[in-house]
Amino acid sequence: MPPMQLDQTDLKILKLLQTSGKLSNQELATKVGLSASPCSRRVKALEDAGYIAGYATLLSATHFDLALTAFIQVRLEKHNQEVLEQFETTVTAYDEVQECCLLTGSDADYQLKVLVKDMAHYKTFLLEKLTSNPHIRGVHSSFVLKHVKQKSIIPLPE
The missing domain is CATH 1.10.10.10 (Winged helix-like DNA-binding domain superfamily/Winged helix DNA-binding domain)
Known part of the structure; x- marks a missing residue:
């Protein structure tokens, strides 16, 4: 069309x-x-026509005790279609992941935006979920000190 x-x-x-x-x-x-x-x-x-992809309510992360935003750059050991698809399928299932982007022009293959309660929850996410993937060769994390502009949907507690 x-x-x-x-x-x-x-x-x-x-x-x-x-x-x-x-x-x-x-x-x-x-x-x-x-x-x-x-x-x-x-x-x-x-x-x-697809100009409107959907409707959502933007929630305040602080009201749900989600205070830590991290950007994680992920390098994979292999770059074949199977590994990329497996990584993408796995990472999209994590509620903590707000965004996942395949990159070019960087040492990283993917960049994730992650929203969690605190550093302890980040550690759990990183060690028990993300890096349990055997195809990850390395990660680099950066933490947000201040949100200058933010528009996103946050995960809600179950």
Whole structure:
């Protein structure tokens, strides 16, 4: 399916939904100058075309006692498709991992953004989960001192 042609109204809808996801359809319609039905149809078309990937509520990590953010660079021993897929499947199952990116131009193969309660929980994650993978050749961890800008979904306690 060819990408839909976005007009200024579509762009305004997308900008508003990114910053104010709780807007009702009526509020959104008013802000973009449409009636409710055409606005709803546009949002549905944007969803169907893949411009809107989903909806989420951003939670405060500190309210869930998740105070430590770490960036971990991971080097693998092999770079064949099987090893890469196995690593990606394993790491995506860890609730602590907020992001996982395959890198180029670095000594690392992957960079992970990890969110945990404290250093003890980080140690448990690192030693009992991440580095139990036999294909990991090395890791390098950096810890966040201050969040300057942050937009992400956090894991909730079960």
